[in-house]
Amino acid sequence: MTAILPGLLTGLSLIVAIGAQNAFVLRQGLARHHVGLVVAICAVSDAVLIAAGVGGVGAVVRDHPTALQVLRWVGAAYLLAYGLRSLWSARHSEALTPADRSARSWTAVAAMTLALTYLNPHVYLDTVLMLGSIANQHGDDRWWFALGAATGSVLWFTGLGYGARSASRLAARPSTWRVLDVLIGVVMIALSVRLAVG
Structure with a gap:
């Protein structure tokens, strides 16, 4: 039982850093768009990956650097595209209406959440x-x-997603989306470059 607290603190210290997944959860929370689904996918994915690491899959990851290299380049390309799309959106940001919030299907949101989670080689490391x-x-x-x-993952993603959801009145301002899209775009492109240069 004394290992739970160190696990909680270690998990939080690794997950709280700004990254593609956190930026997406924040954006979905502000948009009030499939927040529960996004939070659940992120938290369950972390639990599965943590269990895999404890179960010994970490050795497999360590012994197959080629797989991580492939993930690195695919992830870098995906993050670059996502970042450029965010910067493009920043030029056309408007207040988010209820119709905008429901524009993306839950399957599209789930696919993007899974991609941002599993195409990032740092999640495996x-x-x-x-x-x-x-x-x-x-x-x-x-x-x-x-x-x-x-x-720790459940607490973080729930707090981030639903905390942003409670602040969603900010989404009524076009300037909020411009700033958020620019920040997300810059973060995604920076992460993409970081992945590409190793």
Whole structure:
């Protein structure tokens, strides 16, 4: 049981950093668009990846660098496209109406959430390899550590998604979307370049 708190804190320290996934959750929360679905996919994905790391998949990730290289380039291209699209949107941002919020189907939102989660090679390095390695240092308590880390993901994504949802009145201002789209675009392009240069 004493491994739950270290797992929670370690999980939060890795997930709180600004990244593609967090930016997307924030945007969906502000748009009040399939927030529960996005939060659930992110939290469940983290739990699965953490469990995989604790279960020993981290060794597979470490021993197959070619797979990570492929993911690196695919992820970099995806993030670049997403970033450019955000910058393009910033030029045409308007207040979000209820019709805009429902413009994307839940399947499109789910696909984008999964892509932003699993096309990022850092998720395998941080969540599977690093968290898995740290968890396994706790011996028989490693699954309690994993539970703590997974709980951290649930708390973070729920707070981010629904916190943004509660602040969604800001979405009525076109300037909010311009600023958000520019920030997201810059972050995505920076992450893309970082991935590309290794």
